[in-house]
Amino acid sequence: MDVDVNGGSRRRTSSRSTSSEQSCEEDQMDLRRGPWTVEEDLVLINYIANHGEGRWNSLARCAGLKRTGKSCRLRWLNYLRPDVRRGNITLEEQLLILELHSRWGNRWSKIAQHLPGRTDNEIKNYWRTRVQKHAKQLKCDVNSKQFKDTMRYLWMPRLMERIQASSATAAATTIGVSSSATSTTSVGNFHRNNNNNFPNVGTGHDGVLVQGVTSDFSGHLAQINANYTPENSSTANSCDSLGNQVSPVSDLTDYCYNLPISGNNQNYNFQGGQIGYFSDSLISPSGYFNQGLDFNQPMDQQSNQWFDATANGVVDQSENLWNAEDIWFLQQHFGCSSSNNNNSM
């Protein structure tokens, strides 16, 4: 991401308008807009390869591109730059986006700094198309506490569990041992590790005070990301036709999550990865687990009618963040009603 890492990238190192730049200025008439052509891309790539980036307005003129400097900059940074990472957002990246967005809000460029190769535009699009869509499905405002808690207590733990599961599977595969998602790896055993080598999260990076829920969760993130690179991501192990990495499970959709849950109000154990850290490090959303529900009662006995409807495919579980049990849970605890059988977009 293009940021003022040292406060100096915007600093002009030469006088505003050199003679060579001025000689180019007559080329700036009838500016083009809209999609870039292959020829334009090549011109821009070649010019930057020879002259470097920056000074976008003069670059556009001198390269002979009938584009604004802003357009050239955007095209380069979001598409042509060699280190732009293409393909689906991986689970790790999704988790990181959710975590960082919960901390910083719509600071896309800042979030993008922590996802190498991803652009602010891409993250922004991801958020708008995926996250906000699910908020609408739940008829929650994406900025509401309800939805944020939903992300924190359902979505993010789920992501972590999926990452754990795929990591365990990959590891077992590597050593030739069959494995299942019920690995002995316990998410609940994660603890803040300030020695992690993922420096950007969980350790007060950027002057952000990381504490409480965020702190501990960031510790988990740090663990997850300590060994993460785009190359070794457990979920980025396939490629599309262009050779770009594509996550086989890039969305929060198809995972069958196993409730019911422990009846303890805050010791909220999910099958699979053990999410016992809720009781220690995460603050239970007020009252969410404390409404007298019998979690030990089978889900389908509690909500037969609705469950049947979802099980019959009214809810497209392959494309929804929330499976039937989740939505039931959300209805019970958050007052969010599912709109999966319609489209509120």
Place this chain on the structure above:
DNA sequence: AATTTCCCCAACCGCAGTCCC
């Protein structure tokens, strides 16, 4: 098969911040 609707994402726009003259 044709049409409509939905969804994704590249690109644009406006604004604010920064730098230099």
Place this chain on the structure above:
DNA sequence: CGGGACTGCGGTTGGGGAAAT
């Protein structure tokens, strides 16, 4: 110090492909 030029950021739009009807 003010103003113009430039850059970067976040919000928004619209084209095109996919899915649904």
